[in-house]
Amino acid sequence: MGRIEQRQQRKSSKQRDWSQFxxxxxxxxxxxxxxxxxxxxxxxVNIFIWTSDVSKLNKPAPQPTIIxxxxxEIASKISNSSIEGVGIxxxxxxxxxxxIATEDQRFYKHNGINYFAIMKAFFKNMLSGDIVAGxxxxxxxxxxxxxxxxxxxxTRKIKELIITKKIERTYSKDEIMERYLNQxxxxxxxxxxxxxxxxxxGKEASELTLSESAMLAGLIKAPSNLSPFKNMEKSVxxxxxxxxxxxxxxxxxxxxxxxxxxxxxxLNEEKVxxxxxxxxxxxxxxxxxxxxxxxxxxxxxxxSGGLHIFTxxxxxxxxxxxxxxxxxxxFPISPEDQLLQSGAIFIDPKNGGIQALVGGRGEHTLLGFxxxxxxxxxxxxxxxxxxxxTPALEQGFEIFDLxxxxxxxxxxxxxxxxxxxxxxEVTMYDAVVNSYNVPPVWLLNQIGLEKGTKSVETFxxxxxxxxxxxxxxxxxxxxxxxxxAMAQAYTVFANNxxxxxxxxxxxxxxxxxxxxxxxKSKSTTVTKPEVAQKITYMLKGVVEEGTGEKAKLDxxxxxxxxxxxxxxxxxxxxxxxxxxxxxxxxxxxxVWLGYDQTDENHYLATSxxxxxxxxxxxxxxxxxxxxxDDKFALTSVExxxxxxxxxxxxxxxxxxxxxxxxxxxxxxxxxxxxxEKNKGKKDKDKDDxxxxxx
Numbered sequence: 291m292g293r294i295e296q297r298q299q300r301k302s303s304k305q306r307d308w309s310q311f312x313x314x315x316x317x318x319x320x321x322x323x324x325x326x327x328x329x330x331x332x333x334x335v336n337i338f339i340w341t342s343d344v345s346k347l348n349k350p351a352p353q354p355t356i357i358x359x360x361x362x363e364i365a366s367k368i369s370n371s372s373i374e375g376v377g378i379x380x381x382x383x384x385x386x387x388x389x390i391a392t393e394d395q396r397f398y399k400h401n402g403i404n405y406f407a408i409m410k411a412f413f414k415n416m417l418s419g420d421i422v423a424g425x426x427x428x429x430x431x432x433x434x435x436x437x438x439x440x441x442x443x444x445t446r447k448i449k450e451l452i453i454t455k456k457i458e459r460t461y462s463k464d465e466i467m468e469r470y471l472n473q474x475x476x477x478x479x480x481x482x483x484x485x486x487x488x489x490x491x492g493k494e495a496s497e498l499t500l501s502e503s504a505m506l507a508g509l510i511k512a513p514s515n516l517s518p519f520k521n522m523e524k525s526v527x528x529x530x531x532x533x534x535x536x537x538x539x540x541x542x543x544x545x546x547x548x549x550x551x552x553x554x555x556x557l558n559e560e561k562v563x564x565x566x567x568x569x570x571x572x573x574x575x576x577x578x579x580x581x582x583x584x585x586x587x588x589x590x591x592x593x594s595g596g597l598h599i600f601t602x603x604x605x606x607x608x609x610x611x612x613x614x615x616x617x618x619x620x621f622p623i624s625p626e627d628q629l630l631q632s633g634a635i636f637i638d639p640k641n642g643g644i645q646a647l648v649g650g651r652g653e654h655t656l657l658g659f660x661x662x663x664x665x666x667x668x669x670x671x672x673x674x675x676x677x678x679x680t681p682a683l684e685q686g687f688e689i690f691d692l693x694x695x696x697x698x699x700x701x702x703x704x705x706x707x708x709x710x711x712x713x714x715e716v717t718m719y720d721a722v723v724n725s726y727n728v729p730p731v732w733l734l735n736q737i738g739l740e741k742g743t744k745s746v747e748t749f750x751x752x753x754x755x756x757x758x759x760x761x762x763x764x765x766x767x768x769x770x771x772x773x774x775a776m777a778q779a780y781t782v783f784a785n786n787x788x789x790x791x792x793x794x795x796x797x798x799x800x801x802x803x804x805x806x807x808x809x810k811s812k813s814t815t816v817t818k819p820e821v822a823q824k825i826t827y828m829l830k831g832v833v834e835e836g837t838g839e840k841a842k843l844d845x846x847x848x849x850x851x852x853x854x855x856x857x858x859x860x861x862x863x864x865x866x867x868x869x870x871x872x873x874x875x876x877x878x879x880x881v882w883l884g885y886d887q888t889d890e891n892h893y894l895a896t897s898x899x900x901x902x903x904x905x906x907x908x909x910x911x912x913x914x915x916x917x918x919d920d921k922f923a924l925t926s927v928e929x930x931x932x933x934x935x936x937x938x939x940x941x942x943x944x945x946x947x948x949x950x951x952x953x954x955x956x957x958x959x960x961x962x963x964x965x966e967k968n969k970g971k972k973d974k975d976k977d978d979x980x981x982x983x984x
Contacts (some may be wrong), residue, residue, distance in 0.1 A: 353369075353374065353375040353376065353377075353594060353595065353596025353801055354367045354368060354369035354374055354567075354594070354596065355367070355368050355369070355592055355593065355594070355595060355596065355597040355598075355599060356566075356597070356598050356599070357566075357570075357574060357577060357599050357601060357603070358598065358599065358600045358601060359601060359603040359604070359605050360601065360602050360603055360604055360643065360645070360796075361605075362600065363605075364566055365566065365569065365570060365601070365603050365605060366566050366567075366568070366569040366570050366573075366574050367566040367567050367569075368567075368574055368578070368592070368593055369567075369593060369594060374482060374484040374485050374488075375472040375482060375484065375596065376472065376482075376483065376484045376495050376496070377468065377596075377801060377802075378464050378465075378467065378468040380494075380495060380496045381468070381471055381483060381495055381496070382495070382496065382498050382503060384498070384499075384500045384503040384504075384542075385471065385483060385495070385498060385503040385506065385507065386467055386471075387536055387539070387541035387542070388503045388504045388506075388507035388508075388532050388536055388541075389428070389467075389470075389471065389507045389510070390428070390539070390541075391507075391532065391535040391536040391538070391539045391541060392507050392508065392510070392511075392531075392532050392535055393427075393428055393431070393507075393510060394427045394428040394429075395535075395539060396427075397427065397428050397429075397463065397467075398463055400427060401455070401458050403427060403429075403430070403451060403454060403455070426450075427454070428466065428467065428470050429454045429457055429458055429466055429470075430450055430451070430454045431470065431474070432457065432466060432469055432470045432473065433450050433453040433454045433457055434450055435470075435473050435474065471483045472484075474510055475513055476489070476490075476506060476509050476510070476513055477509055477513025477514055477516070477517045478490070478513075478517055478519060483495045483506065486506050486509075487502075487506070488558070489558065490502075490505075490506065490518065490519075490557060490558060491556070491557065491558055492558030492560070493558075499550070499553060500533075500542065500546060500549075500550045500553075501529065501533075501550040501551070501553040501555070502555075504529045504530075504532040504533050504536065504550065505518065505525060505526075505528070505529040505532075505555070507532050508525070508528035508529050508531065508532045509525075509528075511528075516528050518555060518557055519557065522555065525555075526555065530551060533546075533547045533550055533551065534547065570603065570608055570612075571654045571656070572647055572648050572649040572650070572654065572660055572662065573601075573603055573608060573644075573646065573647055573794070575649065575656070575657050575658070575660050576644070576647060576649075576660060576662075576663050576794055577599060577601060577794050577795060578592050578593075578657060579657070579660075579663070580793065580794050580795055581599065581795060581798065581807075584793075584795070584807075585795075585798060585806075585807040587798075587807075595800070595801065596800070596801030597798055597799065597800060597801065597806075598798070598799040598800075598801075598803070599795060599797075599798050599799075600795070600796045600797045600798070600799075601794050601795055601796060602638065602641070602643025602644055602645060602793065602794055602795075602796060603644075603645065603646070603794070604636075604638075604645035604646055604916070606913055606914070606916040607636055607645045607646040607877070607909075607913055607916065607917075608645070608646040608647075609912075610646070610909050610910075610912035610913050611634055611636065611646045611647070611648050611909050612648055613912060614634075614905060614908045614909050614912065615632070615634070615648045615651055617908075620904060620905055620908055621651070621883070621901075621905075622883075622894065622895075622896065622901065625891065625892065628885060628886070628887065628892050629651055629652050630651070630883070630884075630885060631650055631651055631652075631661055631883075631884060631885060631886055632648075632650070632651055632661065632881065632882060632883045632884075632905070633647075633648065633649050633650060633660070633661030633662035633663075633665055633773050633881075633882050634646075634647065634648050634662060634773065634879060634880065634881045634882075634905065634906075634909065635647040635662040635663065635773050635774050635777050635879065635880055636777070636877055636878065636879040636909075637777050637778060637781055637792050637877070637878045637879075638876070638877060638878075639781035639784035639785040639790070639873065639875075639876070639877070639878050640785060640790070640876075641790055641811070642778070642781065642789075642790030642791050642792045642793055642811070642812075642813075643792075643793065643794070643796075644774075644792055644793065644794040645877065647660075647662040647663065647774075648662060649661045649662040649663065649664075659886075661773070661882065662772075662773050662774060662882075663772060663773070663774045664772065665772050665773060665882060666769050666770045666771060666772055667770040667771070667772075667855070667866075667867050667882065667884065668765050668766065668767050668769075668770040668855045668866075668867060669765040669767070669770060669771055669776055669853055669855075669867075669869055670764065670765040670852075670853030670854045670855045670867060670869055670898070671725050671727075671764060671765060671851060671852060671853040671854070671869075672765065672776055672851045672852070672853035672869045672870075672871045672880075673746070673762065673763070673764065673765035673767075673853070674722070674725075674730050674763060674764070674765070674851065675722070675780075675783070675825050675828075675829065675851060676745060676746050676749045676751070676779055677730075677734065677742045677743070677745060677746050677762045677763055677765075678730040678733055678734045678737075678742055678763050679718065679722060679730070679733075679825060679828070680745055680749075680816075680817055680821060680825060681737055681741045681742055681744075681745040682718070682733050682734075682736075682737050683821045683824050683825070684745075684817060684818070684821055685737050685741065687718065687733070687737075688718070689717070689718050689719050689824055689827065689828060689931060690717045690718065690719055690931065690934045690935075690938060691717065691718055692715040692716070692717060693715065693716055693717070693718055693721055693729035693730075693732060693733050694714075694715060694728070694729065694732045695707070695712050695713045695714060695715060695716045695721070695726060695728050695729050695732075696712050696714060696728070697712060697728075698728055698731060698732055700731070700735055700760060703731075703759070703760055703761065705727045705728050705731045705760075705763075705764065706727060706728070707726050707727050707728055708725070708727065708897075712728065713726075716729055717938070718733075718828070719828055719831060722828040722829070722831065722832060722836075722851075723828065723831045723832050723835060723836035723837070724836055724837065725832075725836070725837045725851075725852060727764055730763045730764070731760050731763045731764065733763075734760055734762075734763040735760060739758065739759070739760060739762075742762060742763065743757065743758055743762060746762065748814070748816050748817075749779040749782060749789070749816055750775060750778055750779055750789060750791075750814070751771050751775050751776075751779060753767070754767075754768045754769065756768035765853060765855065773880035773881070773882045774792060774880070776869070776871050776880045777792070777871060777878050777879060777880035778791070778792040778878075779871075780871045780872075780873055780878050780880070781873075781878045782816045782817065782822060783822045783825050783826050783829065783849070783873065784826070784873045784874070784875060784876075784877075784878050785822075786819040786822050786823070786923075787815060787816055787817040787818055787819045787821065787822040788813055788814070788815050788816065789813065789814045789816050790811060790812070790813045791811075791812040791813070791814075793809055795807070795809060796808075796809050797809065820926070820927070823922075823923070823924055823926070823927045824927055826849045826922050826924060827922075827924050827927050827928070827931075829849035829850055829851055830847070830848070830849040830922065830924075832849070832850060832851055832852070833848045833849060833850055833872070833903075837852040837897075837898070837899045838850045838851065838852050838870060838872065838899065838903045839899070839903070840899060840900060840903040840904050840907060841870060841872050841903035841904070841906045841907045842907070843907055843910055843911060845919050846874045846910060846917070846919055847874055847875065847919075847920070847921045847922050848872055848873070848874055848910075849872065849873055849874075849922065850870055850871055850872025850873060850903070850906070851869075851870070851871055851872075852868075852869065852870050852898045852899050852902065852903060853867075853868070853869035853870070853871075853898060854866075854867060854868055854869070854894075854897060854898040855867040857888065857893055858888065859889075859890060861890070861893065863895065864893040864894055864895050865893065865894045865897070865898070866884060866888050866893060866894065867882065867883070867884040867894075868882070868883040868884060868894055868897075868898035868901045868902045869881070869882055869883075869898060869902055870898065870902035870903045870905070870906050872903070872906050874910070874917065874920070875918075875920040875921070875922055875923075876917050876918055876920060877910075877917055879906055879909070879910075881902040881905045881906050882902070883898075883901050883902050883905070
């Protein structure tokens with residue numbers, strides 16, 4: 291071989307070596323570049339995962355709040371969501387196993403993504419030229435339902451995978467399953483396992499059988515097509531498939547499968563309506579308001595937090611109140627353009643528990659205006675026992691002391707009695723029973739205005755600077771007060787001088803049964819027991835023989851006071867507001883009647899004695915034996931006034947006889963005069979006749 295050939299061979303060899311070197315270097319570079327790219331991609335993916343926000347799932351699935359009455363029985367339920375969530379502990383294991391066996395067999399083994407299922411679905415989609423399969427896990431389905439649309443695109447799928455990984459890193463498997471089962475759609479308008487259980491089988495999710503659990507799990511794939519309401523045969527076939535998968539996965543035995551197939555499928559043919567949903571609406575409104583104000587709970591927590599609220603609600607009294615308010619015959623007729631409104635509330639005087647309330651007539655609106663608790667109106671004569679008679683008795687006045695009933699002018703203020711008459715002097719008892727206006731104003735002026743206003747505030751009714759006038763004796767206030775406040779004030783008389791703050795909530799538990807709020811009794815000694823008994827003695831007279839007579843019931847010992855207010859325009863024949871605040875030894879109630887908007891065409895034409903006492907009486911008459919028929923403990927008061935009453939009755943009888951005697955004397959004189967007059971008339975007629983004859 292020549293030199294030239296050797297040189298060419300060496301040159302060729304070097305070129306091959308260099309080419310091989312370049313090829314090896316390229317491979318290395320490509321490998322390194324691939325690793326870097328993969329790491330960057332992994333980093334980017336993780337950044338997306340880290341920055342993804344799945345805090346929406348932190349919020350528990352909406353659960354209805356359950357209201358309990360004073361006996362611990364369910365009284366009502368409230369919710370602001372179509373979803374009715376349940377905790378994982380309330381979901382039978384059969385439901386969970388059925389869902390896993392059907393939807394995601396490796397649920398407890400994978401980290402949110404079943405890569406084998408995804409590859410299988412990928413090749414299936416490649417062959418078909420379209421997205422026909424998904425290979426989604428339970429976590430992926432939750433991600434899609436909670437955060438994404440249902441469009442079938444690769445972009446949406448990538449987003450789904452990222453959110454899925456974040457969910458798996460944030461929540462436990464049980465938390466993921468709980469959220470999934472509370473959000474998945476089961477068809478027939480049922481979102482979540484609880485609604486599905488009620489819709490299809492008329493029961494709670496916790497009560498589902500193995501057969502029912504398998505049938506519901508089978509609906510998830512195609513809820514509309516597999517609904518047993520539409521196609522029982524298909525639904526049963528699907529159930530049987532789910533049972534077979536459960537047996538294959540080792541969750542149940544063949545014997546369990548056979549027994550489940552033998553169970554008849556009993557569907558709930560009636561519309562799903564919770565008998566407690568929306569019950570006692572006005573009382574529930576007040577519970578929500580009280581929970582927000584007193585215990586700083588949010589509206590959303592109350593409406594969808596699965597709370598258990600134990601209350602002072604007396605279902606018998608509440609039902610009776612609602613029945614009366616649904617009876618239009620017990621209310622004056624309203625004009626077509628505005629409904630005559632009313633509100634009523636009843637309180638246990640011993641513990642301040644609100645037993646019942648209705649906040650209006652007509653259609654109810656959730657958290658709308660509640661006239662039993664939110665209405666502010668002048669209370670009229672129902673204020674007299676609070677502002678005048680209680681402080682007067684405390685200052686040493688007595689029930690049968692004489693009060694002036696004469697034309698009065700104090701600094702330009704000139705009160706008048708409703709009948710425009712004056713009696714000179716009347717006893718305190720008669721002034722209360724007949725609701726005279728002049729005597730209490732005179733009496734308040736005697737004891738001092740300051741004592742009257744201080745008394746009103748001690749009864750729990752706040753006053754404004756403008757209320758500091760003698761008009762407070764008759765309920766004249768710048769704004770007014772509510773039926774709730776008036777009922778609470780009158781509990782003082784029924785409870786021997788002590789007022790316990792009114793409340794509806796006894797305690798609140800969260801969804802897990804933990805007590806998060808509890809009522810703490812707040813009581814105030816307002817007056818002495820003897821003074822309270824004296825007021826009751828007089829207010830009992832109001833019902834037995836005075837303006838509140840139409841509140842009288844033979845079964846109950848009732849005391850109370852009527853009240854009405856003047857119209858804001860000239861019309862002596864009408865009133866703006868009607869009140870009656872009454873009580874037995876065991877319950878205190880306040881009833882208000884009037885128009886939301888009072889004007890020349892909307893006012894009350896009758897007196898309060900014929901309206902609000904009737905409503906009060908009808909409610910108590912429907913309560914029946916729920917309330918004990920105890921009598922007022924007035925023995926000491928009655929004994930003290932026994933001789934005075936006897937003297938007064940004797941004097942009244944003496945005055946009656948003297949008046950009768952005087953009337954007889956006057957009538958006798960008038961009779962003699964009339965007789966002589968008639969005789970003269972006859973003689974004249976006779977003379978005339980004689981003249982005519984001539």
